[in-house]
Amino acid sequence: MQVTMIVNGDEVTREIEGRLLLVHFLRDVLALTGTHWGCDTSNCGTCVVWLDGEPVKSCTVLAAMAGGHEVRTVEGLAVDGKLDxxxxxxxxxxxxxxxxxxxxxxxxxxxxxxxxxxxxxxxxxxxxxxxxxxxxxxxxxxxxxxxxxxxxxxxxxx
Structure with missing residues (x-):
């Protein structure tokens, strides 16, 4: 399936499997490896990103569910080279x-x-x-x- 979303201000469109988790989409498809993947059970919180401005554990969200939405990762915190x-x-x-x-x-x-x-x-x-x-x-x-x-x-x- 094809998914389109805004990631750190940029629109991205990719072909994905429907079962792909958002954490793996970010890390493996978009190479945004700042989002870590830790426990496989949604307990550790290392994979938190924002989905439409709300923190979510990206290991609990399918990439397809983020389609049409805005995702912000840790790579999106710094602006114009200035740390948050x-x-x-x-x-x-x-x-x-x-x-x-x-x-x-x-x-x-x-x-x-x-x-x-x-x-x-x-x-x-x-x-x-x-x-x-x-x-x-x-x-x-x-x-x-x-x-x-x-x-x-x-x-x-x-």
Whole structure:
């Protein structure tokens, strides 16, 4: 079957099998390997992308279901070579170790900050509760997201 969607602002059309998962479409067909594929059970959250502006686990969505919709991956966070504040926060506050969960964390964090520009630690922890990180203990991830919230707010007021 043929599927057409907008991925990171660009329209793409490809022939696919109807059973192809969105995560595999992004990684294997479009070579957007920033989206990771982890658990095969939708538990880990490494594969989070946005579908029409909402975070989804791309291992639970068929590529055909994304047809006619807009998909944003971690590759779409930086704009004109400028890192998103969430990406910068992960650098500044050491929000990653092995980096495997990072793409999903970044996409989830960006969605949170778009809805709530000044989340509390508890709200951040709730937002990322669908993501598994086996390295950091989440403390540096939470600090990274808070850093992004504070610094994005200071960019707006500057």
């Amino acid at each position: 504040p969430v990406q910068e926060g992960f650098i500044q506050c050491h929000g990653l170790q092995c980096g495997f969960c990072t793409p999903g964390m970044l996409m989830t964090a960006r969605a949170l900050l778009d809805r709530n520009p000044d989340p509390s630690e508890g709200e951040i922890r709730e937002a990322i509760s669908g993501q598994i990180c086996r390295c950091t203990g989440y403390a540096t991830i939470v600090r990274s997201i808070r850093w992004a919230a504070v610094n994005a707010a200071s960019e707006v007021t500057s």
